[in-house]
Amino acid sequence: MAKKYDFLFKLLLIGDSGVGKTCLIIRFAEDNFNSTYISTIGIDFKVKTIDVEGKKIKLQVWDTAGQERFKTITTAYYRGAMGIILVYDITDDKSYENIQNWMKSIKENASVGVSRMLLANKCDIEAKRKVSKEMGEKLAKDHGIRFFETSAKANINVDESFMALTRDILLKSKKPSPTGREVKITNDEKKSSKCLLL
Ligand SMILES: Nc1nc2c(ncn2[C@@H]2O[C@H](COP(=O)(O)OP(=O)(O)OP(=O)(O)O)[C@@H](O)[C@H]2O)c(=O)[nH]1
Numbered sequence: 001m002a003k004k005y006d007f008l009f010k011l012l013l014i015g016d017s018g019v020g021k022t023c024l025i026i027r028f029a030e031d032n033f034n035s036t037y038i039s040t041i042g043i044d045f046k047v048k049t050i051d052v053e054g055k056k057i058k059l060q061v062w063d064t065a066g067q068e069r070f071k072t073i074t075t076a077y078y079r080g081a082m083g084i085i086l087v088y089d090i091t092d093d094k095s096y097e098n099i100q101n102w103m104k105s106i107k108e109n110a111s112v113g114v115s116r117m118l119l120a121n122k123c124d125i126e127a128k129r130k131v132s133k134e135m136g137e138k139l140a141k142d143h144g145i146r147f148f149e150t151s152a153k154a155n156i157n158v159d160e161s162f163m164a165l166t167r168d169i170l171l172k173s174k175k176p177s178p179t180g181r182e183v184k185i186t187n188d189e190k191k192s193s194k195c196l197l198l
Helices: 021-030 067-076 093-097 099-109 131-145 157-175
Strands: 009-015 043-052 055-064 083-089 116-122 146-149 191-196
Touching: 009 099, 009 131, 009 157, 021 043, 021 055, 021 083, 021 116, 021 157, 043 067, 043 157, 055 157, 067 099, 083 093, 083 099, 083 157, 093 099, 093 131, 116 131, 116 157, 131 146, 146 157
Parallel strands: 009 055, 009 083, 083 116, 116 146
Antiparallel strands: 043 055, 043 191
């Protein structure tokens, strides 16, 4: 059977528990939102194929548990990621401060040259904002990465941010670099699964 995509990219979302990683993925992959909070256990993923610059890109988007107790499991997935999305919650300043620790974790566990992006989620709840847009922009600039304020709930900048990161990876994959490879997907990986690896 003919392959239905030109590239397969693995993306990974990290950030403190409750910042909205799962909701961002569900909004992106299924255009849906649920306000019931079910904390991710270990790791999970969803798949979506998008068109970028005339190429069919299959995205395998990995959702990690933000809770510290799953750190050993989740960091094991950093290495295979071609893009890592760091997420904080604009109503939770601790989640913003912790981005530095998540950055450190990338340095320790991810492949050199991985594309990174910073998302400030829950921008629909302006009344409870604790982290200004400027603070987010500065943090992203300090690390030389893209930044978006997003809302999984109100569907703000979700597609745009995933598209931008995918475009960055595609650009890199056209040049010879450690991340510029097409990865194969196994049959077991083809369907989205719920809460793997305890
Ligand atoms: N208002 C608002 N609430 C959101 C948004 N995104 C997520 N939430 C809510 O925040 C809570 C946590 O969302 P999750 O997506 O489960 O958070 P998570 O980062 O995956 O959490 P862990 O799995 O524990 O790491 C849920 O109650 C969501 O409904 C958003 O953009 N706006």
